[in-house]
Amino acid sequence: MAKVRERIEGVVIGQFLGFDDDGPLVVFPGNPQETALPARSLAELSSDMIGQEVALLFEDCDPQKPLIVGRIVEPAKKSSGAQVFRDGERVRIHAEERLELRCGKATILMEADGRITIRGTYVASHASATNRMRGGSISLN
Template sequence: MDLKNRLDGVVIGILLGFRDGAPLVVFPSNARDHAIPARSLTPLSADHAGSEVALLFEDGDLGRPLIIGRIIEPARREGGDAPQVIRDGETVKVTAQDRIELRVGRASIVMEKDGHITIRGTNLVSHASASNRIRGGSVNLN
């Protein structure tokens, strides 16, 4: 084995997903231009894709990564500056202090902490199988 393709010590990588049940990881010292299948000491699921993982390498071989654990973010204090995303498999909750923006192409949804919500797009469509209500202190059309 080439010594420059060996690494001792822990490396932080990213779990990209799974292929044939094997976790796929990328890491800074990876000489390949694609993710590498890894073995894992910890249970992982598709919900963990995008997570940072701690890696060791079997016999120091960069082609044989071993996931020893996921990097867990410290608990955020209420009122902290960083946005928080909570996924439990049924609900995704995104919390921020001042503003949340969702943007793609010419469409956007912006939510402000004062309760102001702006939805913009070239064509807005609303469908409902039951009643479709518009309620407010006043409703302005055009």
């Protein structure tokens, strides 16, 4: 068991163990009792958070009066899926490596290196003004 301290200053990382009639229960290094202590909380807690780490401060530095100031959360991992942004006028879909749109036998494929592939059984291009094709080289058939 950790050494019991008379005063605890600063933040201590403890563990949220659940609820009793007095509120949330926590344990922490330097806990003055063998059992969990009732705590007050600044953060909203629910039963699905039981067992998670919490940041604790102590009222008047008293180890008998823990105060939960927040839950320790894992850093957000890089999103592996595409992100969709909407602002009311346009929709932007962002993907890191590849974006693929499919409908039946039709596919539009966009790659991170700049390649765009359009496949379909019938591909039509219509323009009311100039329909321009530009590129380093153009290959037809």
